[in-house]
Amino acid sequence: MQSLTGRFRGCLRTGCVPFSSPPRQQFLRPGSPFWLAARRQNSGQATQNRADAIVVGAGPAGIAAVGNLVDKYPRGNVVWVDKSFDGGSIGQLYREVPSFSPAGNFLEYATALPIFRGIADAVPRPNAVTRLQALDPNMTCSLSHAADMLQLLSDGLIRHPSVKPVLGTVTEAGRNSSTRQWRVAVQPNHDIGHVPHQEEYHAPLVVLCTGTFPRATPLPAPVSRLGLETCLSPTRLARLLPRDRDRTVAVLGHGYAAAVALKNLFGLATSSHPRLRVRWFAPGPEPWSDGALLPPSGEVAEFARAVLGGGGGGGDGRRESEAGRFIERVVLPASQERAEAVLREGLLRAGGVDYVVECSGFRRARLPELRPGVAQWTKLAFDPETGLFGPYRERSDKVIGLFGAGSAFPGWGSAAASRERETAGVLESLQYVKRMLPAWVDATKRGYWWRRGKL
Numbered sequence: 139m140q141s142l143t144g145r146f147r148g149c150l151r152t153g154c155v156p157f158s159s160p161p162r163q164q165f166l167r168p169g170s171p172f173w174l175a176a177r178r179q180n181s182g183q184a185t186q187n188r189a190d191a192i193v194v195g196a197g198p199a200g201i202a203a204v205g206n207l208v209d210k211y212p213r214g215n216v217v218w219v220d221k222s223f224d225g226g227s228i229g230q231l232y233r234e235v236p237s238f239s240p241a242g243n244f245l246e247y248a249t250a251l252p253i254f255r256g257i258a259d260a261v262p263r264p265n266a267v268t269r270l271q272a273l274d275p276n277m278t279c280s281l282s283h284a285a286d287m288l289q290l291l292s293d294g295l296i297r298h299p300s301v302k303p304v305l306g307t308v309t310e311a312g313r314n315s316s317t318r319q320w321r322v323a324v325q326p327n328h329d330i331g332h333v334p335h336q337e338e339y340h341a342p343l344v345v346l347c348t349g350t351f352p353r354a355t356p357l358p359a360p361v362s363r364l365g366l367e368t369c370l371s372p373t374r375l376a377r378l379l380p381r382d383r384d385r386t387v388a389v390l391g392h393g394y395a396a397a398v399a400l401k402n403l404f405g406l407a408t409s410s411h412p413r414l415r416v417r418w419f420a421p422g423p424e425p426w427s428d429g430a431l432l433p434p435s436g437e438v439a440e441f442a443r444a445v446l447g448g449g450g451g452g453g454d455g456r457r458e459s460e461a462g463r464f465i466e467r468v469v470l471p472a473s474q475e476r477a478e479a480v481l482r483e484g485l486l487r488a489g490g491v492d493y494v495v496e497c498s499g500f501r502r503a504r505l506p507e508l509r510p511g512v513a514q515w516t517k518l519a520f521d522p523e524t525g526l527f528g529p530y531r532e533r534s535d536k537v538i539g540l541f542g543a544g545s546a547f548p549g550w551g552s553a554a555a556s557r558e559r560e561t562a563g564v565l566e567s568l569q570y571v572k573r574m575l576p577a578w579v580d581a582t583k584r585g586y587w588w589r590r591g592k593l
């Protein structure tokens with residue numbers, strides 16, 4: 139294999155790699171013959187299991203990382219690993235969620251790179267990108283639009299001759315300092331002939347875009363949990379909750395996801411599930427007084443302000459009293475000890491609650507084990523300014539060629555206004571990867587490791 143230095147040197151021009159035939163989206167689902175054909179074709183191009191970069195995760199951040207690598211370094215090879223290649227969390231779980239950001243953000247993502255524009259142009263119209271173009275760019279939209287766009291780009295990238303898609307989960311990663319290569323172990327989705335096996339891939343540069351999932355904290359009372367992803371989908375919620383029995387669902391939290399969950403539960407209680415009741419636990423009388431928790435407009439923000447009376451919108455009395463029939467508001471005190479006591483009492487009072495849905499933030503998805511010769515995750519710190527992993531406190535572990543992006547590893551924005559603000563959203567993670575990638579490639583070539591947080 140040509141070295142990273144050799145392959146990437148002088149390849150900084152951007153250019154769209156033309157497609158010989160338009161990708162056929164409907165046949166590109168993992169497992170389909172076209173998927174396998176794309177994989178076989180691509181694997182022939184890569185030298186066995188060696189590549190110039192390995193990207194883990196195929197959500198918005200992973201798509202951005204692969205797109206930028208292919209765009210900026212057209213002669214490099216990328217191994218790309220994901221369990222399903224269906225747009226990450228947005229495609230898998232949030233299709234029914236109204237977006238937080240305006241539709242224009244998703245269109246900007248879809249058209250940010252020549253390779254993305256080439257992929258979209260090759261798909262017959264109307265397609266996911268032209269449908270985004272038809273939306274008001276300043277208004278929020280259903281995340282299904284973003285999911286379809288991500289799927290279109292993902293399908294195009296997995297057919298690209300420089301990309302080797304691998305269906306599976308990265309379980310281990312370790313760097314050999316003499317070969318300067320990372321060895322990444324992948325557990326494929328399907329074992330061959332029921333024999334468990336592991337595949338290995340090698341590259342000098344690895345980008346982790348592994349995403350997050352809802353955080354679950356210990357509850358002060360024994361109550362069944364309802365997954366946040368279920369509450370974010372009116373269809374799944376309606377299927378799970380019985381129509382003809384009393385059910386009480388406790389909602390904990392006051393972020394955007396909590397507002398969506400409350401809106402969905404309220405929607406069911408006022409239509410098909412009249413015996414459904416909600417107990418909502420959130421701090422302070424005005425849980426949405428921090429404007430950053432809700433977008434300025436959109437159906438969720440309007441619901442939160444008008445029906446739940448938050449975010450300084452005043453609320454209108456009729457709808458608030460209607461909400462009061464179905465949603466009981468429990469204010470959690472600021473002191474953690476007292477908040478726990480109020481929560482406990484609120485979960486057990488009057489026959490208790492049937493389910494709890496927790497909307498108290500997100501945590502990183504399980505990361506691959508680091509071994510051998512690389513410190514464990516607990517000993518490493520992620521530097522949001524550079525995207526590098528560095529030793530935590532005074533340790534001296536050198537981590538070369540490993541980078542993070544997306545909601546698991548949100549970097550900082552570049553403009554003064556967004557500096558030191560995390561870039562976890564779809565468009566922001568693309569902008570971050572686009573800005574940082576040349577420095578990551580350069581740092582890998584130079585064997586740079588994190589010392590001062592500067593590249």
Ligand SMILES: Cc1cc2nc3c(=O)[nH]c(=O)nc-3n(C[C@H](O)[C@H](O)[C@H](O)COP(=O)(O)OP(=O)(O)OC[C@H]3O[C@@H](n4cnc5c(N)ncnc54)[C@H](O)[C@@H]3O)c2cc1C
Nearest residue numbers: 195197198199226227237238239307308349544545563564
């Ligand atoms: C209610 C809600 C509304 C939102 N609205 C918006 C919005 O309007 N606009 C916006 O920009 N953002 C929005 N977001 C945030 C958005 O969903 C995230 O920013 C985005 O999904 C993060 O992308 P990601 O690529 O970092 O991670 P993910 O989308 O989570 O993708 C990670 C991928 O990595 C894979 N993976 C994980 N571990 C491994 C492994 N070991 N091996 C192989 N594959 C692995 C996973 O299977 C997954 O496919 C919203 C989020 C929520 C909860």
